[in-house]
Amino acid sequence: MTGIDELFERTRAENRAALVGYLPAGFPSKSASVAAIEAMVEGGVDLVEVGLPYSDPVMDGPVIQAAAEQALAAGSRTTGVFDVVRASAETGVPTVIMTYWNPVDRYGVERFAADLAGAGGSGLITPDLTPDEAGEWIVAADKHGLDRIFLVAPSSTDERLAMTAEAASGFVYATAVMGVTGAREQTSSLGPELVARVRRVTDKPVGVGLGVSTGAQAHDVAKFADAVIVGSALVRCLLDAPSESAGIRAIRALAQDLRAGVERN
Numbered sequence: 302m303t304g305i306d307e308l309f310e311r312t313r314a315e316n317r318a319a320l321v322g323y324l325p326a327g328f329p330s331k332s333a334s335v336a337a338i339e340a341m342v343e344g345g346v347d348l349v350e351v352g353l354p355y356s357d358p359v360m361d362g363p364v365i366q367a368a369a370e371q372a373l374a375a376g377s378r379t380t381g382v383f384d385v386v387r388a389s390a391e392t393g394v395p396t397v398i399m400t401y402w403n404p405v406d407r408y409g410v411e412r413f414a415a416d417l418a419g420a421g422g423s424g425l426i427t428p429d430l431t432p433d434e435a436g437e438w439i440v441a442a443d444k445h446g447l448d449r450i451f452l453v454a455p456s457s458t459d460e461r462l463a464m465t466a467e468a469a470s471g472f473v474y475a476t477a478v479m480g481v482t483g484a485r486e487q488t489s490s491l492g493p494e495l496v497a498r499v500r501r502v503t504d505k506p507v508g509v510g511l512g513v514s515t516g517a518q519a520h521d522v523a524k525f526a527d528a529v530i531v532g533s534a535l536v537r538c539l540l541d542a543p544s545e546s547a548g549i550r551a552i553r554a555l556a557q558d559l560r561a562g563v564e565r566n
Contacts, residue, residue: 304395304423305448305471308347309506309527318523318563320345321508322556323399323532324539325352326385327377328368333545335388340549341535342392344556349389350426350532353382353400360401360428364533367540379408383420390421397450397471399426405438414441424448424471432468439468450474453499455491466503472528473499477509493525519562529563 302310312319322341328334338349352365354372361369382398389396398417405413405425417425424447430438432451442449448471453462455477466473477492496507509522510530519529535552542548 303446303448303471305348305397308395309472312347312527318519318526319347319506319508319528320519320556320560320563321348321350321510321528321530322346322535322559323350323352323530324535324552325354325365325368325372325377326382327354327372327375328536329371329539329545330375331377331381331385333539333549334372334385336545337535337539337549337552338385338389339392340553341556342389342394344553345560346556347394348423348528349392349394349396350399350530351382351386351389351396352532353379353398353404355401355404357401357403362533364536364540368536379404379413380416383416383422386417386422387420390423395423396421397424397426397448398422399428402427402430410437410441411444414438414445414447418445418447422447424450426450426452426474428452428474432465435468442470448472452476453495455495457495459498459502462499463502466499466505469505472506472508473503474530475499475507475509475526476511477522492522496525513559516558516560516562519559520564523563529559531559 354369354377450471451465451469452474453465475495492509499507506527508528508530509526513531514534522529538551539548
């Protein structure tokens with residue numbers, strides 16, 4: 302079993318959803334991103350997504366775009382992302398990288414997999430890479446014991462849901478809204494149906510992302526999903542804070558609220 306498999310075995314035994322938190326590496330600096338991740342874990346996040354800043358984040362909303370721009374301007378590079386992964390993994394929670402495929406391809410797929418595993422990473426989320434185009438990555442991930450986390454959406458056909466679920470490991474990432482990432486006042490009504498469709502083709506855990514920003518929303522999603530994934534709301538804590546230390550405190554507090562929300566009882 303991988304670290305992610307063990308996590309979901311534990312959360313299912315505890316009758317709750319896992320809490321997954323996303324923060325970009327190097328935002329607003331490498332040291333600050335590590336401190337923010339540590340605060341997120343202290344607040345109750347079970348699995349960390351480390352974002353790899355990219356210059357053309359077409360699927361991301363304005364919050365994550367702004368954070369990525371700051372990270373790149375501060376000098377964040379792929380090798381530095383692995384340093385952040387290492388620090389996150391040292392907290393004891395499974396840690397994955399979320400990235401567009403182009404940086405992986407440019408770095409070298411085999412080299413990327415080896416360096417991610419060497420840093421203690423558990424896997425990779427690839428929002429713009431589909432399983433039918435992921436042969437090289439699947440081989441490299443299997444070689445280095447990494448989970449392959451692919452995305453499904455409300456627009457996915459039943460055939461594509463089955464193919465994606467078969468190729469995925471760790472969990473299936475269900476994007477419950479159409480469009481770019483970002484916190485919303487209400488979570489998507491498409492989430493429960495999408496998760497139900499995925500569960501008709503696999504018994505692998507299903508995590509739901511896009512839109513969750515409060516503990517109450519996390520609680521609603523936890524009723525039907527195996528994991529609640531939060532990104533923009535956590536990033537905004539740092540973007541909107543008057544100081545770095547205030548932002549890190551805000552991240553810890555939000556993580557605590559979200560963790561209370563994923564409890565089903």
